[in-house]
Amino acid sequence: MTTRRRASGGSRAGDRRADDLGRGSSDAIITVRDLQVEYKTTLGKVNALNGVSFDVPRGSVLGVVGESGSGKSVTARAIMQILERAGKITDGSIVFRRPADDRRESTQQEDELEAALDSSGEVDITRLKPTSDAMRAIRGSEIAMIFQEPMSSLNPVYTIGFQIQEAIRLHQNPDKKESWAQAIDMLDQVGMPNPARIADSYPHELSGGMRQRAMIAMALSCHPALLIADEPTTALDVTTEAQILALMRRLKEEIGMSILFITHSMGVVAQLCDEVIVMYQGRVVERASVEDIFYHPKHPYTRSLLRSIPRIGAAEHTPLEVIKGSVPDPYTKVSGCSFHPRCPDFIGDVCRTVIPPETLLPGAERHGVRCHLYDDERALAGSTTEASR
Amino acid sequence: MSTAQVTGAGLDEGTDTGAEAEVVVADSKVGEVSQTQLMYRRFKQSKLAIVSLIVLGLLYLSALLAPFLSPNDPVQVDQAYKYAEPSSLTWSSGPAMCTVKQEIDPVNISTTYVKDCSNPIPLQFFGHGFDYKVLGLIPTDRHLIVAPEGDAKLLLFGADGQGRDIFSRTLYGGRVSLTIGLIGVAIATILGSVMGTWSGYAGGKTDTLIQRFIEVIMSIPTLPLWATMAAVLSPDMSVTKRYFLMTLILALVAWAGLARQVRGKVMSYAKSDYVSAAKSAGAKSPRIIVTHLLPNSASHIVAVSMLAIPAAIIAETTLSFLGIGMVEPAISWGVLLKDAQRIDVLQQYPWVLLPAVFVIVAVASFQLLGDGVRDAVDPYS
């Protein structure tokens, strides 16, 4: 069997193929390429992200799916540059393209940001320091983020209105009265009953769903181009979840907001997302439109995920499908394809030794898979391998 | 590590049949290690706590073996050595000490000591000294280090105003100072746990009553309360009786704070699902308390009370220092430090402060140990 000589960091050839999109089309508001994030802990080094590449298209919802520990949240935090102290971006790029028609108030941070943007209105976020003024201008103003637990995501000692007002005063309008009025208006737009009273309330006085709406209001108060939502409905009951999802759909349709939606629930993905990326162990293993993911999943992991969803109406006593084994210890590195110990379609040494490059499948819509099953170059040598078995 | 073989699941595209993957299923360690073992392991991680444990062990050992380790009788008064300096140690084919001669200056009425190192007196190990009984039973007169019988006295820490050996007195003092706090807090823990559990579990009027009582106690500043209680003890009490009463006094105040903490814990546990489950299974209250509530709170209680011990030690030392705790002829570190109350004494004979070092070391060690235990028991607090 011929072994391909490939550096374990992914081959140039493979990347070239995935990079057929080049630097991402100008239609993408965020382009992430080969992002690597490392965490230094007392027990060792953890490679949280091992070369993540994807685009967030303008005006649509990109879903990020994966188990805990796959690196979904880390990706989001890396984009916002709010990684915990132990985390660091060690490689790769995150290019943010600000919409051309974006008008911003001139504040000091905004001027810094202007300086950082190049002629085409782009900036590589990884080049900005997390504490720099330019980065702070992006955070909250250009890109906003909402988190999973609405109770612990809001500061318990300040009123809702105050916290929204803070964002407005930072990025848009330092005037107290006007920013307060804007905050109330924002609350109204996310569908809060009696927004003026809510603005004067404290987080502990609201229900979970209302708190999440408040968070969304806070995130949207500066009209960001991109909203990153890190499992915003996981802690909510189904009814409230439906309301929040409806709100998000409305936002996308009415103001053309781009959303990066992180979740582990395929059901939510089906309801809301236009495109999906599937993450495993710090890599994107598959990315496609939402239809393709559901109807033509290619990567064994994606397929196992979909198969493991219990179906109503399935025959009685059919055993639940599970993915064998468990997510590996983050401190150990799995060689080759990180899914290979659990993969039902394991094909042999190549899976164990070589990290699969991303293959773009033919078709109208972009559909990328990281799997040796679809690896053209391997397929070329496939006849040789077959013969040698 | 067990491996399982998984045959290819026959999906549509491109799989070979008969391919094998190694599926690694790590042995699950969940449920194999008891909670105590877990706590022990966490405790071992804190090196400071281990060191403190060792230090405390040594201190308690020295208190236990005080007679053996003391070169001189702690109660023996000797005017010839009033406020003598610590003995100078030299080497003369073995550890030896210089002799010292007292000279009284009649004009200034001051006492000075003239050191003579020309004929150092060799020290004896396991030599003969004053009589004592090992564990109160076996009479002997052997000591670890001793100056041979004669005029010379081995004063490692110097002597106090009555010529008594401070080193020996410090060792003996540890017997009182190290145990009053320990026993006092132990009693307070038992009392506090019982009252707190009862209060928290019973609720209603009992709870309110006990809580009021605790509030009253805690409305009085702790040290002044201890001082008041200690001061009402009659001055002509026997040392033993006084010792026990002092312990009791410490306990009678400390239990309140502990009871409050226990009550809080019990009340939160009492609402938990497993208690409801036990109740609906028909368990009676005593069983619920003993089987469910106490073990859960036990580790927390231990951690909290450990941190109360240093406060108790400081309290006894302070009260004795002021003259209202342990008093002469009892020997405790506080009693020893009473000598240091006068500035002129401190300036001229600073070695009277040496017992303070023991106090600080003991208290700091208990603090570190308490921290270590608390972290091992409840790392999220």
Place this chain on the structure above:
Amino acid sequence: MVIWILRRLGYMVITLFLVSLLTFFIIELAPGSAVDSEISRLRAMGSTVSTQQVEALEEQYGVNDPWIVKYGKWAGGLVRGDFGMSFAYRQPVADVIWSRFGLSVALALGATIVAWGIAIPVGVYSATHRYTLADNIITLIQFIGVAIPEFLLALAVLVGAVQFGGIDVGGLFSNEYRNAPWSMDKLLDMLAHLWMPLLVISVASTAWLTRVMRANLFDVLGQQYVQTARAKGVPERKVIWKHAVRNALHPLVMTLGTTLSVIIGGEAVVSIIFNLPTTGQALLQTLIVKDTYVAATLLVMLSALLIIGNLVGDLLLMWIDPRARVLD
């Protein structure tokens, strides 16, 4: 709100009443009576005490009355402001008490402010620079601060000041000012005498509070809402001070009761060593000479100080934490 305060004040009165009962009970447990020790003291001084005098004293202090009556006489006097005669001070207790109480309050307040004023910034620095050299040094100092008994520290400072500073540190005033009328100089002299004891009193509390602040802030910094603030683009300094510290203060305020109790106790010990005329010092002195009724009065006063302090603490908590504002 006002009703709540009034209710708390009412509680205060009841608690004080119970405290006085408890204190009196403790005092009465003493063998012999206060009069006995006074009589033996008089006898030891050489004067003869006739039976008549003994009886008169006993009558005055109701030595042979039933317990309730005794308490009534003492407590009634307390309420009326007539604290009786102090054996130890040879003057009406009232004269002794009020000036001392003022100083006690000042010291307690001052020590609390110093403790908080140092603990909060140092604790914040420690938490945000965990495990750096500075943090480790601070931790070491904290440990020593908590481990040294206050009287030892006071002694050390006193001796140090005398040895190396040559300052006249004992007492509230230097000799020249003691009986002089009030003036700016006298005030400065008093402050010069007070700052050292004040520091010593606050050492233990400062050390402990710093540790608590460090631990709390570290916990709070791990909370989600801190990340939210950062994600909003709030500058880091504001994230720490406006969002995190405000939340980390809660446990500090909640333990104000314990802190105050330690400070009041410390004030007593330090005042004895530095010879400052405070309530705590008087308490210890009267205890030592067995002037027990006065001691009881003083203890009740110290308790009042603690209870008021607790009330202030609760008000403070309600101010900084909206969740605590749910009044029942």
